[in-house]
Amino acid sequence: MAKLQKSIEKKEALINATITLVNNDGFHAAPMSKIAKMANVSPATIYLYFKSKQDLVNQTYLQVKNAFTAYAFETYDEKMPVEDSFKMIWFRIAEFKFRDCERGLFLAQCDNTPMIDESSRQEGIKNLKPLLDLWKKGKEQGIIKPVSDYLLYAYTVNPLSYLMMIKKRNAFVPTEENINEAYQLAWDSIKVNKTNK
Amino acid sequence: MAKLQKSIEKKEALINATITLVNNDGFHAAPMSKIAKMANVSPATIYLYFKSKQDLVNQTYLQVKNAFTAYAFETYDEKMPVEDSFKMIWFRIAEFKFRDCERGLFLAQCDNTPMIDESSRQEGIKNLKPLLDLWKKGKEQGIIKPVSDYLLYAYTVNPLSYLMMIKKRNAFVPTEENINEAYQLAWDSIKVNKTNK
DNA sequence: ATATTAAAAATGAATGTTCATTCTTTTTTT
């Protein structure tokens, strides 16, 4: 038990070190030796847990992506009305990204570069299934505009990634009010406008 | 004259090679030797034009960013009404990103990683001044919602970056109609809704 | 026009460093 415990701790330390170093220096300037040092481990030890540097990054990505979606959907209940569901998920996502900016930025970096394997990328995308289902339901009920899922994602969830980056880089600290405004923009843009119908 | 001409050609070839290789393999897997080969040039020649690999990437970023904003604002005239201006700029940006996906993706990568120097990043941001001015005007005239420029950017311009990436990765080819829908979402989310006032 | 030459541009091969990964030994666990 103690053995396994220790192993998990080491693995987590390595994953955390990877996130920090890749965020600050980039993949190309985050050598295994530095990652090992930050995790208080010998470089050789990394290879007991990961096959290669690529494997380390892939696994880190999947771990973070899983944590992200688990958080986003934790309080979601399919039986709730579409609008309430959307709002809940949207705020959970915002909460995750702004609270754990490091992890959010790491994901943004993975999503915008050829840093991780295509297979890991595909694996990570699967996590969004519940959101796609929700949109389908919303479109069927005439609550959400009948536009492509890509557009829906781009205009609601994705802007948060940009804001998170701005937060880190420009010391723009979003207030409660900012977040509410952001949500309103997101929902305004995709909800069917009843009065216009 | 012919001399200078040739130099410019070489420099451009190097910049293009950098964009292609960084897009496909990432900064860390785009060695100078490969960049040189793709530009039909000796590795040593790169150093006649650029101080270092970092300098090459910084200059590539600035060159692309300048081309991007030049295109975006080319047809913009400050005297036009705010809504028309916004629409025009928005569509120019969309046109650039979808037509020259390679360059768009390169910018996305620069904007989401520590790949370029902070000073180059700052330099690149200056280009957006006209858009910020437009938003200021729009807010003063009560046409654009009084939210932060970061939110405005995130919810109008930035989603295009996501769509462009999706286009490259998932063979989602946006149609004319998709682009119009996207614009509508963007404008809907930030315009002041007169009927609600 | 042509030949000559100095300067500029370009090159391929070296250089030295950095880094991912492996090997051998030591420490820890059971």
Add this chain to the structure above:
DNA sequence: AAAAAAAGAATGAACATTCATTTTTAATAT
């Protein structure tokens, strides 16, 4: 005391950059 885990040092490849030459260019003299 055997097995598992971890370590530090070693290895070899890859890489950014520099060096010593060669090639090209452009100006001048014939």
